[in-house]
Every structure is written in C-alpha cells, then in structure tokens.
Amino acid sequence: MRQPLLDKEIFKKRRDKLKEQSSPGDVFVFFSGSAPVRSNDSNYKFRVSNDFFYLTGYEEENAVLIFRPGMKPETTVFVMPKDPVMETWEGFLYGPDMAKTEFGFDQTYTVSKFEENAVALLTEGERVYYRMGLSDSDDKKILGILNKVLRKKGRKGHPFQTLLDPAVYLAEMRRIKDEQEIKIMQESGDIAARAHIELMKAVKPGMNERELAGLFIYQIMKQGASAEAYNSIVATGNNATTLHYVFNDCECKSGDLVLVDAGAEYKYMASDITRCFPVSGKFSQPQKDMYNEVLKVQKDMVDLVKPGASFKELTEKANTALTESLMNLGFFKGSSKDEVLEKQTFKKYYPHGLGHYLGLDVHDIGYYEKNNEPKPFEEGVVLTIEPGLYVPENDESAPKEFKGIGIRIEDDVLVTNSGNKILTSLVPKEVSEIESLN
Ligand code: GLY
Ligand code: MN
Numbered sequence: 001m002r003q004p005l006l007d008k009e010i011f012k013k014r015r016d017k018l019k020e021q022s023s024p025g026d027v028f029v030f031f032s033g034s035a036p037v038r039s040n041d042s043n044y045k046f047r048v049s050n051d052f053f054y055l056t057g058y059e060e061e062n063a064v065l066i067f068r069p070g071m072k073p074e075t076t077v078f079v080m081p082k083d084p085v086m087e088t089w090e091g092f093l094y095g096p097d098m099a100k101t102e103f104g105f106d107q108t109y110t111v112s113k114f115e116e117n118a119v120a121l122l123t124e125g126e127r128v129y130y131r132m133g134l135s136d137s138d139d140k141k142i143l144g145i146l147n148k149v150l151r152k153k154g155r156k157g158h159p160f161q162t163l164l165d166p167a168v169y170l171a172e173m174r175r176i177k178d179e180q181e182i183k184i185m186q187e188s189g190d191i192a193a194r195a196h197i198e199l200m201k202a203v204k205p206g207m208n209e210r211e212l213a214g215l216f217i218y219q220i221m222k223q224g225a226s227a228e229a230y231n232s233i234v235a236t237g238n239n240a241t242t243l244h245y246v247f248n249d250c251e252c253k254s255g256d257l258v259l260v261d262a263g264a265e266y267k268y269m270a271s272d273i274t275r276c277f278p279v280s281g282k283f284s285q286p287q288k289d290m291y292n293e294v295l296k297v298q299k300d301m302v303d304l305v306k307p308g309a310s311f312k313e314l315t316e317k318a319n320t321a322l323t324e325s326l327m328n329l330g331f332f333k334g335s336s337k338d339e340v341l342e343k344q345t346f347k348k349y350y351p352h353g354l355g356h357y358l359g360l361d362v363h364d365i366g367y368y369e370k371n372n373e374p375k376p377f378e379e380g381v382v383l384t385i386e387p388g389l390y391v392p393e394n395d396e397s398a399p400k401e402f403k404g405i406g407i408r409i410e411d412d413v414l415v416t417n418s419g420n421k422i423l424t425s426l427v428p429k430e431v432s433e434i435e436s437l438n
C-alpha cells in the first residue's frame with residue numbers, strides 16, 4: 001500500500017482555516033485533474049492540481065473534493081474505485097474506503113457517483129466556489145450540476161447559484177507559509193542548490209545543454225525530489241538571452257557562459273534558482289563585468305526584502321539600479337538616466353519582472369496589489385529575487401563586448417519577522433566561488 005505523503009492533520013487544519021473565513025452557505029469544489037495525452041495512447045505523468053492537494057493531501061487523478069464548511073457531511077471526496085484489474089496495469093489505488101480512513105474525509109464515493117451526489121450536496125449551499133477555465137470538461141460538469149440544482153430550487157424562487165473563484169480565500173492562505181511549509185521549501189531549496197553546484201562542477205566544453213539538464217534531474221531526484229519544479233532552462237552563450245529557452249539542445253562552447261534556471265519539486269513545493277557559470281571555468285572580463293553588475297543589484301534587492309516592503313517598491317528600485325548598471329557598462333551613450341527610466345528603454349535588456357511568489361506553484365498565487373495598493377510582504381511569504389540583463393548577439397546598439405551575454409541571478413527568499421532568509425544560499429554566486437568549483 002502507498003502511504004499518504006504528509007500527515008492528514010495538516011490538511012484538516014487547512015480546511016478548518018478555510019472554514020473560519022467562509023460564510024454560511026459557501027460550498028467549494030476542487031478537481032484533482034487528469035493527465036493530458038502526450039501522444040496517441042500515452043499520457044504525461046500525472047501531477048495533482050495544487051488547490052486540491054493543498055486541502056486534501058490526496059494525489060490520485062480523477063478525484064473531486066466538495067467541501068461544505070459547517071454542514072454535514074463537511075468533506076466529501078470522490079475517488080477512483082479500488083479495481084484489481086486497473087491496479088494490475090497502473091498500480092495501487094486507495095479506493096473510497098481507504099481514502100476515508102487514511103485521509104480523514106467525512107464521506108467518500110467512487111467518482112462515478114459524483115454528478116448525482118454533487119447535485120444534492122450543492123443544493124444545500126447558497127453559492128459555489130469553483131475555478132472556471134482550467135478544464136473544459138470539468139467546467140461542463142459543474143454547469144450541468146448547477147442547472148440541475150436550479151431545477152430543484154428554481155421553483156422556490158432561487159436564482160442560478162453564484163459561481164465564485166476560490167482564489168479569493170486560497171490566494172492569501174497559500175501566500176503565507178506556515179512552519180511546516182517553510183521547512184519543506186527550505187529542503188526544496190537545498191536540493192536544487194546542491195544540484196546547481198554539481199552542474200557547475202560538471203560543465204566542460206563539448207557538453208550538450210541536455211546533458212546538464214539530465215544531470216540536474218538526476219541530482220534532484222537522488223535527493224528525493226519528485227520532479228523539476230518547471231521545465232529547466234539550460235542556455236549557453238547567446239541562448240541565455242532568450243528568457244524561457246527550453247530547447248536545451250546546443251553544445252556548450254569554451255569561452256561561453258551557461259545560464260541554468262532550474263528548481264526542484266519536493267513534496268509539491270517548488271524551488272527556483274538561476275545561476276550563470278563559465279563553460280571553461282573562467283569568466284571573461286566583459287562577462288565578469290556584466291555578471292557583477294547584476295549580482296550587486298540582486299544582493300541589494302534581497303537585502304530590502306522584509307515585512308512592509310512590496311514588489312512595487314523593489315521593482316522600481318531594481319529598474320533604477322539596472323539602468324545604472326547598463327550605463328556603467330557603456331550602454332545608452334548620449335542619454336540621461338532619467339530619460340532611460342522614463343522611456344523604459346532599459347526594458348530592451350531587462351524585459352521581465354524582479355520576482356514572484358513561490359510555493360506549490362513556481363509562480364505561486366497571491367495578490368501583488370489589492371485595491372490599487374501594493375500588497376506588503378509579511379512574515380511567511382516566500383518570493384524570488386531574479387534581476388537579469390540580456391544582450392542578444394544581433395543587438396545593434398549595445399557595446400560589442402557584451403553581445404551574446406545573458407545573465408540572471410535568482411534566489412528564493414523567505415520573509416521573516418525582522419527581515420529575510422535566503423532559502424537557496426547553499427549555491428554560490430560570487431565569481432571567485434564559482435570559478436573555484438570548475
Ligand atoms: N523559472 C521561471 C522563473 O524564474 O520565473
Ligand atoms: Mn523565478
């Protein structure tokens with residue numbers, strides 16, 4: 001028998017927290033999802049949807065949670081049946097009985113009973129929280145169920161039940177990590193950091209980017225991660241100037257840098273690290289100059305992460321600092337700093353944001369602003385800080401020694417009560433430390 005990944009009490013506590021915030025009549029519906037087709041009759045590996053996992057701990061596909069805070073039964077989960085034939089082919093399934101005992105749900109059914117039971121369960125509520133737009137077939141099921149609910153209640157004057165996005169509660173719940181989540185995120189950060197170090201040691205001229213990508217997967221899985229947190233970016237030379245380069249199929253050449261943006265998924269928590277290092281062990285002077293400009297900004301921005309700071313504040317500071325970096329390197333000759341900032345011409349070389357929330361999703365949910373006010377960082381928030389500069393080799397206006405260089409430096413940062421803690425500090429980022437590894 002498989003074991004639940006985490007203690008069921010963790011998920012009960014989360015459902016209780018959602019209950020505390022919800023209003024009488026709220027009913028929540030979450031689907032675990034199903035694996036998309038990869039080709040013909042083989043699918044991509046299944047990975048459970050985050051909100052469903054966050055509230056249940058259940059990892060199987062085709063399951064559904066109906067959570068009705070304060071009603072009886074409160075937690076109903078529909079799961080795949082215990083099926084010996086299916087299990088012979090695909091492996092262990094909990095089935096409804098074991099799902100109930102092992103995960104502590106109030107009521108369980110096989111998923112074939114979802115639609116008929118959902119009508120009764122939703123009829124007793126007043127409004128439904130369900131995220132539309134993730135799956136056409138799940139959307140259709142929900143709309144079909146709500147039509148049946150309307151037919152039952154409509155004669156008594158009830159309107160079609162309001163559909164709301166559960167993110168109104170979950171975005172904030174998931175934005176603030178508790179002690180147990182932080183512990184897992186630290187482990188995820190450590191795992192990815194150690195893997196990055198192995199890549200720095202292993203790289204040599206003639207290696208293909210995909211060898212490094214494969215080594216990263218090997219290194220994180222060896223340490224217990226289930227997968228990459230997202231498709232790794234392993235980009236040598238000019239490829240590093242493509243922000244989300246994932247072809248990973250070019251040869252690493254002596255004299256070039258490699259940019260590796262790769263993270264681990266450990267117990268469903270993502271890490272997200274970017275480092276740049278030289279293929280042949282030593283940075284050239286222009287590579288070093290550009291790298292050190294980005295590194296300075298990265299360290300300064302990390303230092304500013306604390307309760308009360310915000311993405312808006314840090315983004316503005318990073319825009320100014322990277323504009324200064326570019327000017328120090330000889331870009332924008334003949335323009336003033338104010339002009340570059342006002343016209344946002346720096347965006348040609350720094351086209352992305354400074355960072356994002358991190359958690360179950362690599363770009364985790366959570367408000368960045370609310371009511372037109374920046375959302376301040378709070379203790380328990382985890383975010384990335386990832387400034388970069390990218391100069392494509394065919395750029396016409398850049399100083400020629402920087403053409404074909406792309407630099408991004410990215411760490412994962414926890415907001416603490418007095419400041420911050422870098423969760424990915426195991427992996428070096430000073431030039432001398434990186435050079436000493438290869
Ligand atoms: N790896 C994607 C990102 O850094 O946002
Ligand atoms: Mn990132």
Ligand code: MN
Nearest residue numbers: 261272273410
């Ligand atoms: Mn990244």
